[in-house]
Amino acid sequence: MAQIWRDPELSTEPLAGKTVSILGFGSQGRAQAMNARDSGLDVLVGARSAGTSEEEARRAGFSPVTLEDAVAEGDLIALLLPERAHTSVLDQVVNPGAKDGAAVVFAHGYTIMYGTVKPRDGLQRLLVAPKAIGPQLRNLYVGGSGAAALVAAEPGDIDLAKAYAKALGCGRRAVIESSFREETETDLFGEQAVLCGGIPSIAIAAFETLVGAGYSPEAAFYECLFEIKLIADMMIENGVAGMVDRISDTAQYGAMVAGPRVVDKRLREVFEALLDDIRSGRFATEASSPLASERVQTWRETLRRHLIEETRAKLEQDH
Numbered sequence: 001m002a003q004i005w006r007d008p009e010l011s012t013e014p015l016a017g018k019t020v021s022i023l024g025f026g027s028q029g030r031a032q033a034m035n036a037r038d039s040g041l042d043v044l045v046g047a048r049s050a051g052t053s054e055e056e057a058r059r060a061g062f063s064p065v066t067l068e069d070a071v072a073e074g075d076l077i078a079l080l081l082p083e084r085a086h087t088s089v090l091d092q093v094v095n096p097g098a099k100d101g102a103a104v105v106f107a108h109g110y111t112i113m114y115g116t117v118k119p120r121d122g123l124q125r126l127l128v129a130p131k132a133i134g135p136q137l138r139n140l141y142v143g144g145s146g147a148a149a150l151v152a153a154e155p156g157d158i159d160l161a162k163a164y165a166k167a168l169g170c171g172r173r174a175v176i177e178s179s180f181r182e183e184t185e186t187d188l189f190g191e192q193a194v195l196c197g198g199i200p201s202i203a204i205a206a207f208e209t210l211v212g213a214g215y216s217p218e219a220a221f222y223e224c225l226f227e228i229k230l231i232a233d234m235m236i237e238n239g240v241a242g243m244v245d246r247i248s249d250t251a252q253y254g255a256m257v258a259g260p261r262v263v264d265k266r267l268r269e270v271f272e273a274l275l276d277d278i279r280s281g282r283f284a285t286e287a288s289s290p291l292a293s294e295r296v297q298t299w300r301e302t303l304r305r306h307l308i309e310e311t312r313a314k315l316e317q318d319h
Contacts (some may be wrong), residue, residue, distance in 0.1 A: 021074030046070025124156030
């Protein structure tokens, strides 16, 4: 079992008197900068000059500086730029400009795991990975709650990672000791098997089954897509068993008999193959190939033209 820390066991003291430099002010950068500032840390935002991020940072009450200046001042440097920019920013800004002993913080281990970036010797390498997108991380903090986070120090001072996670509000939920490998591989697998691959694909296939059998797209939409949030919220709040306790008798029986038919031996073999592709590096190689972005764009356009999207738009308009 992993080591878990919560707010009463955590402190921001390891970051007292230190400068936290946030590189980038997009979705995650904005949330982390504002949460850390509201937790009493000395936060410096680094942004590209004359960019939209610079203006956004000013509107949020920061006085942004160049990436180079932020790196030079930072004791803890949170790399929150898009992953495609990690290599150039590490090679051209962080490695030449960071002070010895500074900690470089990653919110996701992908670029470290697959060797596209490497902080120079003399820099700490920390992972603080909130399990929430930026706006949710901020909203939870403002509401007095927080998102869980995975943390690691490879190499580095784990107390710095824990302190930064607390400042983001993550200790209000759970700060979990992990590793760059575990965070990266579980994140990719969860996205593919469940969150972004599995659930949408199952919803669309079920929708198509009902429509193909003569049911209206509107009824199919509500049953196969709209109510996902209801069930997901119930599972998050009450657990899987707690969700089952709250559904009807017929829904309970249907779940019991249908679940093993949907998640059968073949699907478990697919899950194992997905995980093997991730762990072996095959997925990362394919995802970085020249054709990957073209294939994704074609797939996205196909989704936009699907009847389930047309139905959703119609129902939203009616509403």
